Amino acid sequence: MQLLPPMRFRFLDEQDQATYGDGWCTYDESALVRVPARELVEIERQIGMGVRDMLNRARLDFTDGNLAAMWTARRLAGVDEPFEKFTPLVLLVDWEPVPATADADPPAQTSSPSPESAEA
Numbered sequence: 001m002q003l004l005p006p007m008r009f010r011f012l013d014e015q016d017q018a019t020y021g022d023g024w025c026t027y028d029e030s031a032l033v034r035v036p037a038r039e040l041v042e043i044e045r046q047i048g049m050g051v052r053d054m055l056n057r058a059r060l061d062f063t064d065g066n067l068a069a070m071w072t073a074r075r076l077a078g079v080d081e082p083f084e085k086f087t088p089l090v091l092l093v094d095w096e097p098v099p100a101t102a103d104a105d106p107p108a109q110t111s112s113p114s115p116e117s118a119e120a
Contacts, residue, residue, distance in 0.1 A: 001052070001055070003029040003030050003033065004029050004059065005097060005098070006026050006027065006028040006029075006030070006031075006097070006098040007026070007027045007028075007095055007096065007097055007098065008024040008025060008026045008027065008095070008096060008097075008098050009024070009025055009027060009070060009073070009093050009094060009095045009096075010022065010023060010024050010025070010093070010094050011088055011089075011092070011093055012089075012092045012093060012094055013088070013089045013092045015089075016088040016089055016092070016093075019088075020074070020086075020088060025070070025073050025074055025077060026073060026077070026098060027058075027069050027070070027072075027073040028073070028076075028098075029055060031076055032051065032055075032072065032076065035076070043072055043075065046071075046082065046083040046084075047068040047071065047072065047083055048083075049064070049068065053065075054068040054069060054072065055069075063090050063091070066090050066093070067086070067088075067090050068083075070086075070088065070090070070093065071083050071086045074086075
């Protein structure tokens with residue numbers, strides 16, 4: 001399987017922005033394939049599908065694939081939340097390739113805790 005170049009996404013819905021942040025988060029398949037096997041097993045357990053299935057379904061723009069890809073990207077950025085509690089409006093998310101130039105708008109990672117996890 002050939003890996004796609006990194007993509008970034010941000011939430012457009014105001015409630016999702018309040019819950020998950022309004023900055024860019026990077027979805028990077030090359031980073032995902034370098035995750036240790038036991039962590040991949042845990043990701044697969046939480047998203048309810050194999051990583052390869054997630055990659056394929058996200059590429060085909062299936063809702064479950066996009067949801068799993070966004071959650072996985074946030075997890076790799078350090079956001080600790082159960083998949084079952086990740087409920088953004090998937091069709092109201094802006095996706096674009098990560099800019100190649102250093103002077104482009106750099107992607108802001110959504111690694112800060114969401115309001116719910118900050119209270120825990």
